[in-house]
Amino acid sequence: MGYPHKSHPRETPILSKYFGDPEARTLEGWKARGGYKALSQALATDPVAIQNVVKESGLRGRGGAGFPTGLKWSFMKLGDGKPHYLCCNADESEPGTFKDREIMRWTPHALIEGCAIAAHAIGAETCYIYIRGEFTEPIAVMEAALAEARKAGVIGPNACGSGKTVNIWVHRGAGAYICGEETALMNSIEGRRGNPRIKPPFPAVAGLFGMPTTINNVETLAAVPHILNNGPEWYKAMCLSSPKSCGSKLFSVCGNVARPGNYEVPMGFPFKEFLYDLCGGPLPGRKFKAIIPGGSSVPVITIEEAEQVKMDYEGFMEFGTMLGSGGVIIFDDAQSMPKQLARLARFYAHESCAQCTQCREGTAWMTKILERIVAGQGTFEDLDTIFELTENMTGKTICVLSDSCGAPVTSGITRFRGEFEALITGKRSSTVAVG
Numbered sequence: 001m002g003y004p005h006k007s008h009p010r011e012t013p014i015l016s017k018y019f020g021d022p023e024a025r026t027l028e029g030w031k032a033r034g035g036y037k038a039l040s041q042a043l044a045t046d047p048v049a050i051q052n053v054v055k056e057s058g059l060r061g062r063g064g065a066g067f068p069t070g071l072k073w074s075f076m077k078l079g080d081g082k083p084h085y086l087c088c089n090a091d092e093s094e095p096g097t098f099k100d101r102e103i104m105r106w107t108p109h110a111l112i113e114g115c116a117i118a119a120h121a122i123g124a125e126t127c128y129i130y131i132r133g134e135f136t137e138p139i140a141v142m143e144a145a146l147a148e149a150r151k152a153g154v155i156g157p158n159a160c161g162s163g164k165t166v167n168i169w170v171h172r173g174a175g176a177y178i179c180g181e182e183t184a185l186m187n188s189i190e191g192r193r194g195n196p197r198i199k200p201p202f203p204a205v206a207g208l209f210g211m212p213t214t215i216n217n218v219e220t221l222a223a224v225p226h227i228l229n230n231g232p233e234w235y236k237a238m239c240l241s242s243p244k245s246c247g248s249k250l251f252s253v254c255g256n257v258a259r260p261g262n263y264e265v266p267m268g269f270p271f272k273e274f275l276y277d278l279c280g281g282p283l284p285g286r287k288f289k290a291i292i293p294g295g296s297s298v299p300v301i302t303i304e305e306a307e308q309v310k311m312d313y314e315g316f317m318e319f320g321t322m323l324g325s326g327g328v329i330i331f332d333d334a335q336s337m338p339k340q341l342a343r344l345a346r347f348y349a350h351e352s353c354a355q356c357t358q359c360r361e362g363t364a365w366m367t368k369i370l371e372r373i374v375a376g377q378g379t380f381e382d383l384d385t386i387f388e389l390t391e392n393m394t395g396k397t398i399c400v401l402s403d404s405c406g407a408p409v410t411s412g413i414t415r416f417r418g419e420f421e422a423l424i425t426g427k428r429s430s431t432v433a434v435g
């Protein structure tokens with residue numbers, strides 16, 4: 001049930017400091033490492049003051065969109081007499097992203113502490129941790145840690161002796177990508193089909209069971225105790241470039257690379273050094289070609305672009321892509337981009353909940369066209385159709401899954417058009433290496 005996790009000397013291990021350390025999983029072990037001090041103090045502090053500390057720290061959501069966390073919390077109207085809810089999004093279904101499950105596997109009490117602090121800050125007595133059902137080990141570890149925390153009175157009625165109630169429950173999903181979308185996640189907890197809801201109303205007004213609700217990602221919530229322990233200035237000061245991107249970030253690295261895995265670096269870290277130094281560069285005899293840096297739903301960039309990026313929200317945007325969830329997918333020169341992008345499109349077509357015509361039909365059509373091109377039966381008109389299709393699939397649907405299908409595909413065609421054209425003109429087959 002373990003693996004030898006060793007941080008690279010150039011990492012800044014804050015959330016990942018205890019990855020691989022079985023003792024950090026226990027309540028006693030977590031307390032011995034400074035755990036639950038922040039929660040005790042937070043429960044004795046005014047919720048608005050906690051919101052303000054998180055606002056000052058500059059923490060932004062790590063689930064994909066990067067929304068400022070303290071600001072999100074401040075949308076919850078305190079003292080309105082309604083039950084408030086916190087949902088921790090532990091669905092982690094984005095292809096290429098595998099950091100949240102490691103936080104839960106190794107430091108479950110960090111997440112419990114973050115959830116309890118957040119619940120207090122938004123006036124909630126109940127938090128649901130929504131975990132993808134296939135994550136059997138993280139679920140078992142979280143359940144065991146929650147049982148320990150309840151038994152010790154850290155959470156529950158009179159949490160940490162504060163007189164406040166904080167209940168935290170695990171809710172298992174059945175493994176659908178769409179259930180990571182925040183409103184689909186709430187429907188799923190309510191026992192309905194996990195379909196996204198039209199917004200407004202936004203969750204802070206009418207969320208879970210129609211009540212004010214905040215949804216945050218695992219990594220976001222696990223960062224909160226560290227911010228309270230060390231202060232917002234400490235968190236802000238960690239950034240190496242843009243003052244709008246603060247703290248450290250866990251990046252999951254997969255694909256054609258020497259050392260895949262999770263790496264924690266300060267925001268603004270140079271991507272070139274990240275790829276060649278921390279991740280060990282390409283596999284022997286190969287060269288990097290393209291990167292999807294934020295999980296599969298953001299635009300593809302070339303290696304030449306990636307080598308200039310500073311790894312923060314603004315740094316990725318400068319090159320027309322996004323930090324997203326921080327799932328770095330790497331392609332080397334042996335990969336066929338049309339083939340890889342066809343695979344991604346198929347994923348989105350499979351995961352579409354089918355409520356919106358543009359998404360249901362668009363993702364399926366996009367897949368068909370791409371597969372036709374890969375099979376050597378595409379036309380130049382097909383490329384134009386993909387762009388037209390993407391325009392109709394973007395910004396017009398209930399959630400952004402539809403946009404997510406188009407983003408890697410159109411950016412991939414723009415940057416690697418030659419590979420598509422070579423397949424169309426019959427010069428190359430995608431079943432052999434494309435240089």
Ligand SMILES: Cc1cc2nc3c(=O)[nH]c(=O)nc-3n(C[C@H](O)[C@H](O)[C@H](O)COP(=O)(O)O)c2cc1C
Pocket residue numbers: 060061062063064065066067069072089090091092093094177178179180181182183215216217218220221399400401
């Ligand atoms: C199709 C889809 C899937 C998503 N999957 C996840 C997920 O697995 N985990 C997650 O934290 N956020 C996911 N999100 C983003 C959430 O809807 C939401 O923005 C996030 O959990 C908010 O947390 P944060 O503010 O802490 O980032 C997904 C969004 C979409 C549209």
Ligand code: SF4
Pocket residue numbers: 178195196351352353354355356357359360397398399400401402
């Ligand atoms: S965009 Fe796609 S996944 Fe999102 S609600 Fe519409 S059909 Fe469902």
